[in-house]
Amino acid sequence: MYYGEKRVETPIRWAMVGGGKGSQIGYIHRSSALRDFNFQLVAGAFDIDAARGKAFGESLHVAADRCYPDYQTLFAEEAKRPDGIQAVSIATPNFTHFEIAKAALNAGLHVYCEKPMCFNTEEAAELEALVEKTGKIMFVSYGYAGHQMIEQGRKMIADGVLGKIRIVKMQFAHGYHNVAVEKNAASTAWRVDPKKSGPSYVLGDVGTHPLYLAEAMLPEEMKVKRLLCSRQSFVESRKPLEDNAMTLMEYEGGAVGYVWSSCVNAGAMFGHTIRIVGEKASIEWNAEFPNQLAYEVQGEPQHIMHRAMDYLYPEATADDRIGGGHPEGLFESWANIYSRFARAIELTEKGEPVDFWYPGVRAGAEGVKWVEKCVESADQGGVWVDY
Template sequence: MKRLNWGMIGGGEGSQIGPAHRMGAQADGNFVLAAGALDHDASKGKDYAQRLGIAGDRAYGNWKEMLEGEKGREDRVDLVTVATPNATHFEITKAFLENGFNVLCEKPMTMTVEEGEEIVAIAKSTGNVCAVNYCYSAYPMVREMRNMVTRGDIGKVRVIVANFSHGHHGDAGDADNPRVRWRYDPTMAGVSGQFADCGIHALHLASFVAGSDVKTVSADFASTIASRVLEDDAMVNFRLEAGAVGRLWTSSVAIGRQHGFEIQVFGETGGLKWWAEQPNQVYYTPLGGRTQIMEKGEAELSEEASRLSRVAIAHPEGFPMAVANIYVDLAAAIQGQPHGAFPTAIDGLRSMSAVHQCVASAKGGGTWVDARPASLR
């Protein structure tokens, strides 16, 4: 594959997610950071971009300048990553797609279902790649789990239990910290707090591993810190189209938990477990047999898991390399080459529909509702 030009919007100096994208995109030599509008403060963004090696004429003050500057270039960027605050994702993603760019958008892709439907339609009509960064689906051993389920190693999936809970927002005295406050502010985060922030990662992963979309949901939301408008704890029951039952807990006030993302899949003839804090391993228990620990880098893993493993067995590969695996698949897709499954605009649309329907369910006392957008029912 040839090296592709890559541009980034957001993810400036001090950003939580920016470094993971920069390490991930460039880890395999598929992309070079050629352009960027990295900060809402134009001067800071331009300065930081140039310190990262971006040429001065491609260090832009804002995304609109970047769009105008790039769309007429022969060496325009092949992929644009949108890593800005949630409320801006739709406008930016739409503008770049309409102008012929491929886009990787941070989640959530949009703030409303209607916006999600529009992005899906634009991506379809233009033929451009539009991906969403549900990067946990790109860990090698998560891909191995998906392969095992698809292959029938655990039989038909019966139950999925997912958990994405941490305690980093558990201090009520920290409620006015701007890095925390926006996540529970409807004007910036949308209709949901913790579920839209972390829970949809777990919901997407459940669908991804099982190979079946979420059909219905029943939710209970709680704001355990009184100053918060949006929820900081949520329990969501769900059912997949293929019939499996799902249970999902997500929380930001679970003091003592650090990352807390794990998923267990229970089938007719076996069970699987993966934990983000120990991502190199999958626990596999066949019916009537002993639990086995499968390691990243082992012989006899699937091609999908093996091709995304970069270092030898027992050497850890973490979050930035999972992001890198998204970029590996995107580089191949952009160039029309074989690639693994990466989250698309349709996944972003399904997630946003699930968020809104979970909010409706929680307000209705946990009533069961259809989680799917109208266009996909």
């Protein structure tokens, strides 16, 4: 269990690009990064409107002269300071991620980027190469992976508790955009604009979240072999971007997978689940009940495992912040990912290897490739395409 002791010797000097006034995702980033004292928010370019961004930064107790009008000025001016930033989080609309991440890496900064980290595999390859060249750490914001029961599932699969994996059923299908809410919500409007969102809406916005959970839990040798995708725009004004998509996948080794990505699942609160079926047993995790993991063996009653219990793997209890029975949630999960970000930065700057898994640039590239292949399949009429 984590009792609030420090995890890095010195807090990482940290900045944000975006995440300003009215940004829900910005608040989640700050609350999670600052929770364990691994980071200090010392600078930022919080808003496209410089005056509004400065006022917002000052409300966060960031010094006025370190609230910058844009990310270019932020990186250039902080590089001149002996106490300049070491890392930056990018919490801006999709179409800006690639250029900002590229500039940050070139400025010698470690990067935590909202997903998708870019629009296509060519850009993803460029970022991967830049991470390799600079030796900097890049995280992609798959915050749900920080829930402890995901680690429990990962260890159960690795230990063969489920047997050979046969089926991976994933979904992130909520109903909050079942009508054209973007007409009155700027935070949604850019998500359905191809110029700002990229080649997809829900595939990239929600579908890649359970996809990464599967990537984190499944053996590395389980790679997607080919996929078939059908996508729809039930709200006509969203065309050519989809608000619903069904994706079938075949893995190397014979397993199959399914991802339902949707924002028009009317009545659904969240609809984010992953079920992994093996030859001996199955596990299922639901983001609305993140402190539990269902474990089902054929012919036996269903077992519900709970966070913070002694019967779990030590890796699954290492990040507990409070005893069992008390619910933990999204902020704790994101904080766990940010904690890994801080530790990875510290190890890297000491020249030591990072010996734990995390959603890095490779995971970001995989998400971009998956969306690209889904769009390719759907736009050809829903055909199988090689991965």
